[in-house]
Amino acid sequence: MSSSKLRVGLIGASGETGTSIVNGLLEANKFDLIALTRPSSLTKPINKALESRGISLRPFDLTSPQPDLVASLKDLDVLISSLPPHDLLSPIPLITAAKTAGIKRFLPCAYAPVIPPGGIHIIIDQKEKVYQHMKQLRLPFTIVDIGWWFQLCVPRLPSGRSDYVQLTPSQNTIVGEGDTKSALTDLRDIGRYIARIIVDERTLNKYVFVYNELWTQNEMFALTEKLFGEKMERKFVQEGELRAKLEGVGDVVDLPTIATKVPVQYQLSLYVRGDNQPENAKYLGYLLGKDLYPDFEARSFEAYVKEVAGGKAKGIYEGRYEDLKKLFVKNK
Amino acid sequence: MSSSKLRVGLIGASGETGTSIVNGLLEANKFDLIALTRPSSLTKPINKALESRGISLRPFDLTSPQPDLVASLKDLDVLISSLPPHDLLSPIPLITAAKTAGIKRFLPCAYAPVIPPGGIHIIIDQKEKVYQHMKQLRLPFTIVDIGWWFQLCVPRLPSGRSDYVQLTPSQNTIVGEGDTKSALTDLRDIGRYIARIIVDERTLNKYVFVYNELWTQNEMFALTEKLFGEKMERKFVQEGELRAKLEGVGDVVDLPTIATKVPVQYQLSLYVRGDNQPENAKYLGYLLGKDLYPDFEARSFEAYVKEVAGGKAKGIYEGRYEDLKKLFVKNK
Numbered sequence: 001m002s003s004s005k006l007r008v009g010l011i012g013a014s015g016e017t018g019t020s021i022v023n024g025l026l027e028a029n030k031f032d033l034i035a036l037t038r039p040s041s042l043t044k045p046i047n048k049a050l051e052s053r054g055i056s057l058r059p060f061d062l063t064s065p066q067p068d069l070v071a072s073l074k075d076l077d078v079l080i081s082s083l084p085p086h087d088l089l090s091p092i093p094l095i096t097a098a099k100t101a102g103i104k105r106f107l108p109c110a111y112a113p114v115i116p117p118g119g120i121h122i123i124i125d126q127k128e129k130v131y132q133h134m135k136q137l138r139l140p141f142t143i144v145d146i147g148w149w150f151q152l153c154v155p156r157l158p159s160g161r162s163d164y165v166q167l168t169p170s171q172n173t174i175v176g177e178g179d180t181k182s183a184l185t186d187l188r189d190i191g192r193y194i195a196r197i198i199v200d201e202r203t204l205n206k207y208v209f210v211y212n213e214l215w216t217q218n219e220m221f222a223l224t225e226k227l228f229g230e231k232m233e234r235k236f237v238q239e240g241e242l243r244a245k246l247e248g249v250g251d252v253v254d255l256p257t258i259a260t261k262v263p264v265q266y267q268l269s270l271y272v273r274g275d276n277q278p279e280n281a282k283y284l285g286y287l288l289g290k291d292l293y294p295d296f297e298a299r300s301f302e303a304y305v306k307e308v309a310g311g312k313a314k315g316i317y318e319g320r321y322e323d324l325k326k327l328f329v330k331n332k
Numbered sequence: 333m334s335s336s337k338l339r340v341g342l343i344g345a346s347g348e349t350g351t352s353i354v355n356g357l358l359e360a361n362k363f364d365l366i367a368l369t370r371p372s373s374l375t376k377p378i379n380k381a382l383e384s385r386g387i388s389l390r391p392f393d394l395t396s397p398q399p400d401l402v403a404s405l406k407d408l409d410v411l412i413s414s415l416p417p418h419d420l421l422s423p424i425p426l427i428t429a430a431k432t433a434g435i436k437r438f439l440p441c442a443y444a445p446v447i448p449p450g451g452i453h454i455i456i457d458q459k460e461k462v463y464q465h466m467k468q469l470r471l472p473f474t475i476v477d478i479g480w481w482f483q484l485c486v487p488r489l490p491s492g493r494s495d496y497v498q499l500t501p502s503q504n505t506i507v508g509e510g511d512t513k514s515a516l517t518d519l520r521d522i523g524r525y526i527a528r529i530i531v532d533e534r535t536l537n538k539y540v541f542v543y544n545e546l547w548t549q550n551e552m553f554a555l556t557e558k559l560f561g562e563k564m565e566r567k568f569v570q571e572g573e574l575r576a577k578l579e580g581v582g583d584v585v586d587l588p589t590i591a592t593k594v595p596v597q598y599q600l601s602l603y604v605r606g607d608n609q610p611e612n613a614k615y616l617g618y619l620l621g622k623d624l625y626p627d628f629e630a631r632s633f634e635a636y637v638k639e640v641a642g643g644k645a646k647g648i649y650e651g652r653y654e655d656l657k658k659l660f661v662k663n664k
Contacts, residue, residue, distance in 0.1 A: 136605075282537075
């Protein structure tokens with residue numbers, strides 16, 4: 001590896017988004033990648049696999065004292081964080097250390113749909129706290145939001161042939177009339193976008209919204225039926241029913257609250273409010289990936305559904321967050 | 333007045349910033365101005381004076397039901413709000429009505445120094461709540477921040493000759509070493525900037541930071557001594573003393589809390605953190621007035637201090653917020 005390559009530190013490299021980032025940055029073949037890894041996880045197969053692909057593993061513990069965090073970061077140019085949804089405030093000390101260490105660009109754990117902060121979505125409001133801390137320290141940043149994963153869009157079918165890519169029951173339900181557009185991205189493209197973004201001066205200290213395609217739920221369901229050659233019964237849910245599910249749920253950010261709020265608040269934001277759209281992103285100050293990278297070859301939703309129908313798609317969060325997934329189903 | 337003129341509604345037209353806005357927009361001579369005025373205030377001399385300058389008065393009560401608010405706004409193109417610091421959440425229903433009424437550009441009550449939200453300043457955090465509501469409704473907007481008024485920068489002198497422009501004791505104290513730059517604007521120029529901004533497509537749905545000049549406290553104090561021909565004793569205050577004043581002060585947004593927090597939090601932000609600077613504004617996503625309007629003829633701080641020394645300056649908040657001013661002095 002040449003020393004002139006940009007040195008990119010990754011936190012959460014073995015997660016869903018982290019894996020996409022690793023693949024995208026490796027494919028670009030112009031970065032030195034350092035996975036910041038819990039000392040107890042250094043010998044795990046998933047991390048040994050990263051090492052075998054040319055990624056350096058560096059022991060790193062988010063709860064270490066500031067001087068240790070700073071020492072672990074000080075040779076890095078870019079720092080990219082992707083964390084599970086119930087662990088979103090842990091980067092606060094990381095950000096303080098990144099500023100001291102002179103990180104030239106920090107990508108906080110964003111990778112969300114376009115949703116404005118202030119009570120619409122519990123996770124977005126957690127992220128906003130992190131961004132506020134980052135901005136108060138004037139840490140150079142890029143916030144990358146990516147819409148909604150293809151991998152969360154294929155509904156359950158009578159035959160059960162799409163069950164292997166199911167995460168939450170909410171993906172089997174059409175909200176309202178089902179005709180609100182939402183910006184979708186293939187999880188596997190996120191890292192490819194990021195490989196462009198982190199070497200692009202236009203995106204420094206900016207919000208960037210990347211997405212592949214715009215789809216309504218009716219369109220998603222119709223395409224799924226067509227490509228699987230199966231009909232399914234449509235289950236509809238209205239705004240009032242969704243709001244009723246949130247009544248009396250508190251604001252404590254713990255697993256049960258997240259499990260209740262997260263799917264419902266996404267349904268309300270994506271399909272009732274229609275937040276997750278490029279026009280709204282522009283209004284909120286985002287640069288659009290479509291404008292920045294018109295040549296980007298984005299995977300199509302149709303190609304993904306074909307993969308699922310062919311039995312060749314990969315499920316998400318396999319073997320992870322089993323507690324959270326059980327809560328999702330319980331709250332169905 | 334021609335009907336092709338942009339119709340601009342003003343809330344708080346008789347306040348300090350409101351007066352600057354009225355003057356700036358009248359000087360531009362291309363707007364129809366409508367002052368939205370509490371019914372009980374329509375006959376006050378200050379409002380009759382607005383009327384005599386060609387501004388329409390329209391009875392308006394922020395606490396009216398939504399349909400009444402909407403009816404009062406529906407013929408307006410632009411709506412500009414400037415409100416006292418202890419009344420910052422009252423525009424929430426106004427914003428909802430402005431969206432329904434089809435307002436093409438809303439200027440929320442900003443007009444503040446550059447300070448990122450999230451616990452640095454109680455007033456900024458109140459404003460942020462209003463901005464969040466506005467953005468959730470996708471109301472077209474421009475947020476105009478203006479730095480710190482010249483009119484809050486001239487310190488007290490032994491002769492008492494500058495006493496007539498004193499508002500808060502904090503303006504007589506140098507924070508830290510006194511060498512942190514801060515962006516200053518003559519209160520009277522705010523409206524002239526706004527006359528440019530509200531007809532500028534580049535500023536739609538953007539944050540704009542306008543300021544006249546950058547000054548340190550040491551420079552302000554030295555200039556004041558020079559132009560008054562008087563020496564004064566320098567009173568310094570350090571960060572720790574300022575932070576001690578905030579200890580145990582709660583987060584309730586009432587007059588006593590505002591009176592304690594506001595001056596101290598401004599001192600910490602402006603002169604310890606150094607938030608109120610154009611580089612920080614750019615980092616936070618603002619467009620700069622200096623870039624947008626390079627031909628703008630801004631008043632100089634030196635000219636203002638000369639006015640004060642000549643006994644010809646106008647005090648601020650004269651006859652207003654006497655309760656708040658007493659609390660400022662009590663908290664000295």
